[in-house]
Amino acid sequence: MMSVTEMFSYIQGFLSADQDIREDIRKVVQALEQIAREILTVLQSVHQPSGFKEIPSKCAKARELFCTVRTHIADLKTKFPVEQYYRFHEHWRFVLQRLTFLAAFVVYLETETLVTREEVAQILSIEVVREKGFHLDVEDYLAGVLIMASELSRLAVNSVTAGDYNRPLRISNFINELDSGFRLLNLKNDPLRKRYDGLKYDVKKIEEVVYDLSIRGLAKEPESGGDK
Amino acid sequence: MMSVTEMFSYIQGFLSADQDIREDIRKVVQALEQIAREILTVLQSVHQPSGFKEIPSKCAKARELFCTVRTHIADLKTKFPVEQYYRFHEHWRFVLQRLTFLAAFVVYLETETLVTREEVAQILSIEVVREKGFHLDVEDYLAGVLIMASELSRLAVNSVTAGDYNRPLRISNFINELDSGFRLLNLKNDPLRKRYDGLKYDVKKIEEVVYDLSIRGLAKEPESGGDK
Amino acid sequence: MMSVTEMFSYIQGFLSADQDIREDIRKVVQALEQIAREILTVLQSVHQPSGFKEIPSKCAKARELFCTVRTHIADLKTKFPVEQYYRFHEHWRFVLQRLTFLAAFVVYLETETLVTREEVAQILSIEVVREKGFHLDVEDYLAGVLIMASELSRLAVNSVTAGDYNRPLRISNFINELDSGFRLLNLKNDPLRKRYDGLKYDVKKIEEVVYDLSIRGLAKEPESGGDK
Amino acid sequence: MMSVTEMFSYIQGFLSADQDIREDIRKVVQALEQIAREILTVLQSVHQPSGFKEIPSKCAKARELFCTVRTHIADLKTKFPVEQYYRFHEHWRFVLQRLTFLAAFVVYLETETLVTREEVAQILSIEVVREKGFHLDVEDYLAGVLIMASELSRLAVNSVTAGDYNRPLRISNFINELDSGFRLLNLKNDPLRKRYDGLKYDVKKIEEVVYDLSIRGLAKEPESGGDK
Amino acid sequence: MMSVTEMFSYIQGFLSADQDIREDIRKVVQALEQIAREILTVLQSVHQPSGFKEIPSKCAKARELFCTVRTHIADLKTKFPVEQYYRFHEHWRFVLQRLTFLAAFVVYLETETLVTREEVAQILSIEVVREKGFHLDVEDYLAGVLIMASELSRLAVNSVTAGDYNRPLRISNFINELDSGFRLLNLKNDPLRKRYDGLKYDVKKIEEVVYDLSIRGLAKEPESGGDK
Amino acid sequence: MMSVTEMFSYIQGFLSADQDIREDIRKVVQALEQIAREILTVLQSVHQPSGFKEIPSKCAKARELFCTVRTHIADLKTKFPVEQYYRFHEHWRFVLQRLTFLAAFVVYLETETLVTREEVAQILSIEVVREKGFHLDVEDYLAGVLIMASELSRLAVNSVTAGDYNRPLRISNFINELDSGFRLLNLKNDPLRKRYDGLKYDVKKIEEVVYDLSIRGLAKEPESGGDK
Amino acid sequence: MSKREGEGCPKRRAEAVQDGDMTSSPVIAAFKVFQQELDTKHDKYERLVKISRDVTIESKRTIFLLHRVTSVPDVEDVLKESDVKLDGVRQKIGQIAEELRGEDINQFHRAFTPGVQEYVEAVSFQHYIRHRTLISLEEINARLVFMKAEKVDPKGSADSLPMGAQVLTFQVMPSDYLLGVADLTGELMRMCISSVGNGDIDTPFQLSQFLRQIHDGFSYIGNTGPYEVSKKLHTLRQSLGKVEDACYTLRVRGSEIPKHMLADVFSSRAALIDPDEGVA
Amino acid sequence: MSKREGEGCPKRRAEAVQDGDMTSSPVIAAFKVFQQELDTKHDKYERLVKISRDVTIESKRTIFLLHRVTSVPDVEDVLKESDVKLDGVRQKIGQIAEELRGEDINQFHRAFTPGVQEYVEAVSFQHYIRHRTLISLEEINARLVFMKAEKVDPKGSADSLPMGAQVLTFQVMPSDYLLGVADLTGELMRMCISSVGNGDIDTPFQLSQFLRQIHDGFSYIGNTGPYEVSKKLHTLRQSLGKVEDACYTLRVRGSEIPKHMLADVFSSRAALIDPDEGVA
Ligand SMILES: [Mn+2]
Numbered sequence A, B, C, D, E, F: 001m002m003s004v005t006e007m008f009s010y011i012q013g014f015l016s017a018d019q020d021i022r023e024d025i026r027k028v029v030q031a032l033e034q035i036a037r038e039i040l041t042v043l044q045s046v047h048q049p050s051g052f053k054e055i056p057s058k059c060a061k062a063r064e065l066f067c068t069v070r071t072h073i074a075d076l077k078t079k080f081p082v083e084q085y086y087r088f089h090e091h092w093r094f095v096l097q098r099l100t101f102l103a104a105f106v107v108y109l110e111t112e113t114l115v116t117r118e119e120v121a122q123i124l125s126i127e128v129v130r131e132k133g134f135h136l137d138v139e140d141y142l143a144g145v146l147i148m149a150s151e152l153s154r155l156a157v158n159s160v161t162a163g164d165y166n167r168p169l170r171i172s173n174f175i176n177e178l179d180s181g182f183r184l185l186n187l188k189n190d191p192l193r194k195r196y197d198g199l200k201y202d203v204k205k206i207e208e209v210v211y212d213l214s215i216r217g218l219a220k221e222p223e224s225g226g227d228k
Numbered sequence G, H: 001m002s003k004r005e006g007e008g009c010p011k012r013r014a015e016a017v018q019d020g021d022m023t024s025s026p027v028i029a030a031f032k033v034f035q036q037e038l039d040t041k042h043d044k045y046e047r048l049v050k051i052s053r054d055v056t057i058e059s060k061r062t063i064f065l066l067h068r069v070t071s072v073p074d075v076e077d078v079l080k081e082s083d084v085k086l087d088g089v090r091q092k093i094g095q096i097a098e099e100l101r102g103e104d105i106n107q108f109h110r111a112f113t114p115g116v117q118e119y120v121e122a123v124s125f126q127h128y129i130r131h132r133t134l135i136s137l138e139e140i141n142a143r144l145v146f147m148k149a150e151k152v153d154p155k156g157s158a159d160s161l162p163m164g165a166q167v168l169t170f171q172v173m174p175s176d177y178l179l180g181v182a183d184l185t186g187e188l189m190r191m192c193i194s195s196v197g198n199g200d201i202d203t204p205f206q207l208s209q210f211l212r213q214i215h216d217g218f219s220y221i222g223n224t225g226p227y228e229v230s231k232k233l234h235t236l237r238q239s240l241g242k243v244e245d246a247c248y249t250l251r252v253r254g255s256e257i258p259k260h261m262l263a264d265v266f267s268s269r270a271a272l273i274d275p276d277e278g279v280a
């Protein structure tokens, strides 16, 4: 008779521990979301007419804030056994995608190149390979990149408003390359697939901007081939 | 057996009273919905090409109708004990958000500023602080503001149709400011969060209007650029 | 821009405070749920064949655990302003119904009477009248009583299994009285109504138990038969 | 534009009228539900051991209460144009089935016969034939009869408890007859069909009661065996 | 036993009659749905780039098909007693809304005015006033009009694609008028309310089309602008 | 352009044909249900105290009615291509199970043996093997047998009431053998599985009857082994 | 705690069974047959589910592959690659046909319908890209004719058709065809948006015509089709809306071509206005 | 019907791609890696789903087999047969473990959880029949230790552990254990009803005790467990009710044993009241 009760106490032990871990994780994730919103606010200014010159300083500011991100992530890592990453994945998945987006956006603004998974991992101070520790799942990396793509389509529009007629063409080339990359993937009917469907609209929007510029003779073919 | 019967009779008293209160509230809320629709009809004309000149008169007309709103709200307050606000909150929550939207829209049309919670409370003749009486819950205020944001994106579009190329730029600045404001909030509440997610579509839509004006040389940097 | 930012910072203060309150409430409620489950485990032993003799000791044990309940509820009361009871009602509604059920069950096991709302309030150390403080809503009281009714139909069955042929008759009388009581109510509230519909199955079930005993000559008319 | 507005104002007239009618109907139906519950309480006592002798007086009391029912129904009839019975049918359908059940139960208790639709109509002071006015739909009549069947299976059980070993046999015959009757029907209507499926459980339950009596030698073949 | 059997046989007569009526109605309704789909197919060609010139001929063709509709409806009327309209309402409700939509669409394409309930009734050869016979319920009329509104927003888009830059402006005026009309109504009915909520998306969509035309100087203020 | 339209007409042809077939099938199935109810009414009399002697005549009557069944089934077979049995299976599945039950019940009453699938097929004038034509699916056969099992548990109860103390023991042996048979099967979580779960209750009920008889010394061990 | 009161009753089942010598009972014998029949059916069903999953996955991958046509220089390469993939899928469908040999296909329909629908989607997508027309049910079925798999050894094959007749066919049901085509419209919409993004202007207009036809076709069928079609109709309508919007945008922005570029546009237009546009 | 206005825009993607020599682009190279990573994961997931389905089916069949214990003379035969079946299931679980070697098991949990739950149900049912106790999570896991499958050839095995250490384990998650045990209660209820039907009187009382303990255990866990548990709690409660009703009926009818039979009953009771009843 004892054994059934004992068994359930034993299982209850597991469950409580699990709940505690989740509670801890939730708190850190909340802090991460807060800082992610702050970085976003910093970067949003690039959409302002006046914001274009300030890109370098804004990126520097963002990179500073990523220090805090790293601290929180370091904290997060201590909250659960490393081999159980996917057990709690849902908790940080969303914020990690946001942070990837922010890192990718900073890198794009700085160098107009696609951030690699390695670079994101480095910016967040996490791993690329699961075996090595808290890592960046490839689907989360891709989701973050897709968020950036949609931000870039917005940037293309606002660049024109700010009088920068060259940036949209560079963005167009960049996004086209990204699109070609995504076409290589076999996605399931999951959120990533849905996001990827959105990329087509971003590409379309940018194409329309480029078209608007070109019919007005405002587009100069960027020196594209070289600066990538 | 007597006592159980007595007790249940007594309880039935409670239940009936509650049902009567709810019935009363429902009736006043219906009247409020009716008048809210009327105010909306008045304000809708600002979307008409011809409506732009009439903004002041339409706002005045709307402000008149708010008198009736105040009467109904005064009536509503008498229907239940003031400390039980949250017990019946769901009944008037929706209409209060609509009225906040209408008040915010009127104020925006008049002064192109964001209505404060205090102002809304004053227009509706209710309190800001819960302790003082029937008040405007902060989440309902925010919901009302977000409804207005989406109305403004529509207004930006229709301004252009009406040949007013300046208003969209002013709206764009206003909405960006609003967006930054909301980014300071750590929203949990599900319906509010969802509404807020809609804000970024409004921001984007308005940016595209400004873009359309810019690329055609129709946009002049509004004079308001300085006062930020 | 300053003013909007300031206003939203100020609002964020409100929202955080609200979220903190809810977080605090959730924690206490969780503790209450834990202790409620423990009381339930204690009381469920009355369904064991051997458990009948132990009813007094089990009730005593349960009453001891209610001390902890009171401590937690006292704690709960400190978490929010008392007039905002209905704002946060949903958080503790469920556990309060469970605790009412447990209190009602203890009282029934001890005295075979229906616990009054006053008694429950006293056991939980809360108020009956809303105006006086943290109270037991009448619908929650009724829900708790209905949960007990279904537990009693199970008890009637298991009493027979344990060889106690008298208890089912007493339970039958009690449940019939309860049923009459509920028939005085004009229930609107959907979940409560649904629960009440379950009561007639409990009544029927217990009547069948009494029938089985009667036809085998095992039922003696309980002494309480006279006072109706 | 005028004409559209006029037309819609005109339509609003229609809609308001409809809503008012429904509101009125709802109120009368609520009163009917209240009195139906009262009649039920009166009749419930037949399940009590002591209640068997009181059947005639309880039936008389119920018949008195049916006067009030008739008053309310007379009121109900005035609330809407008679040809629109089916437009508002859903509002009173449920309570009419309950009242049919109560009428059928009274008649059964009095004469142990199946109430006819005509009798129910007379008790409720309504029509049988739709053309003549507010009537009792045949499906509602059948639903009411089925509710009574399940009440009779309960009565069979409680008769035994009360020491009346003869009634179950009579109920058994009655229910079998009813079952045969229903087997003549080709039921399509879903809720009615579902209720009818419940009848076979009632039949079975009553057969088991008769069995229990037989095997213990408590059953005497009722004298009614001949008159079929 | 005889009497119960007889009664149930008699009741079976009622039930069969009802089922036969429903079966008959279902068949006619099916035929109506078929012809409604055919009319729709005819009218949908107006969305084709080439379809705009053919509007008159397509409307003529649709009007021809409405003859068949009238024949079927005439047939439908014979299937049940006219006062029992609401008893069987659910059977034809859906198709009647579709037919109203189609009639409204034809009338709009022909004259760019809102079909009145009288006109729809005439096209379908039914009554407006319930008392006079098989009629068009006001809510069904409104539902049909709302379906058309959404078809018109699609038409506005496709008009532009087909090179007709004037039609969208006329549609915009029409839809705005419709929207004002609906704002006069106090809708309760859930499905209708939901449909109405969709109208604001149609309004917005069409405004954006007009905007796109305006900003490119393609929109000429329609001549109807004056009479508002 | 033509081809898409043609393709859909072609498919529509398929669909219409399919619908017509289903309509035809439904009608025949309705007739089958009617006759099945009649057979059931004939056989129900065996549950009556007086009905036991009439078993042979009732079985004969039922067998006569099976002639009509065969006629209808012959008709059913003409309604669809024989290889598409499972396409329309759902339409007749239910009635075929009922008919199997009735056939099995007749055979049991006549010979107290389990009808074989071959015998049912013969009684219904259909095939056992799918390849040979309209056949009896094994799961439908099993479902029909299970319905009979539950009828037999009822018969065991009523046999006792009728004073036949021997039949329950024979039924018990029969049902036990059936139960052993079913235990050999691996069922999916489907309706058959659910029905089979019901068999356990039938077995239990019969066992209880046998127990009741044996403790009273009323049960004589039937000559079971031999008469099967 | 419970009295053992059961001794009064006849006997335990276990004993009863022993007595009755159940193993030789005709009932038991019959149920052993049923057991085998049911297990065989369930096993077949399960095998079909698994093949169907494979068909689904490979068809989906083919669709992804086909979407590359809007971005690669050589469309033919992609089409050829998709041919290879679809051949693989057809082989799997051949396995389904094999399982269904001699069966009533409707009995196992639920097991393989998801896979078949996805195959219809993939193959009709490929067909559209190649021919700009809607593949017909016949055309689909024509490619689902399989030569007998090699496993039938000489010994067993005597009872089947004499020689060379080792042909197996799979017939897609009209409902599966419809459902597959309904899903196709989603892929066409995606292709349309991609085309706009890639500066391809003809494809969106062609696609909008084609989608409109399919939409009208489904409207024509209405609710007479299988239930699942009605559910997909909403998505179909949304896809059509997106495609129509895209064409609208192209038209509206096209209206702004400055005067000096118009000459160019019309001349290049003329050159492209003819060949296989009978489709659209 | 549509003007070809696209010539003004930069160029078609296809050309752009050619220019940019996409094939050597680092972006494309990276995405080729992603493609492989994703496909590998999806393929593994799909294989796990299929094995899980097999595990489910075989576990269900084992449960059906085990239900025969209430009706056959020799329980041991059935148990032995179920051992063989469960060994087969365990081999399948070994395949799952093989697939999960070096992976984060949580990543693929959804793929195999239905099968594992059903296995827990089957193995705990067998354990109850044999020992009248609840199998523990440890006991379950202890039997899910596998020696390395033979496919690793000498050549490849160098990089793994030196020798004899080719051990692979599978750890059932506590939530899967709980969900399996929740389902077990349904089978126990069926067994209880069957036992009554077969005249076995002890088993129902034992089962009711056991089920009550499990029920109390689940009540104790309450809503702290996984969401699916709460859903199953209702069924569990119903099963307990059925078992309690059955015991009630046994008791009530037992109360009627005529005086002259009582002696018998008590003597036979005494003989059966002792051995391994420590369980109940
Ligand atoms: Mn697809």
Ligand SMILES: [Mn+2]
Pocket: H121, H183, H184, H186, H187
């Ligand atoms: Mn199970």
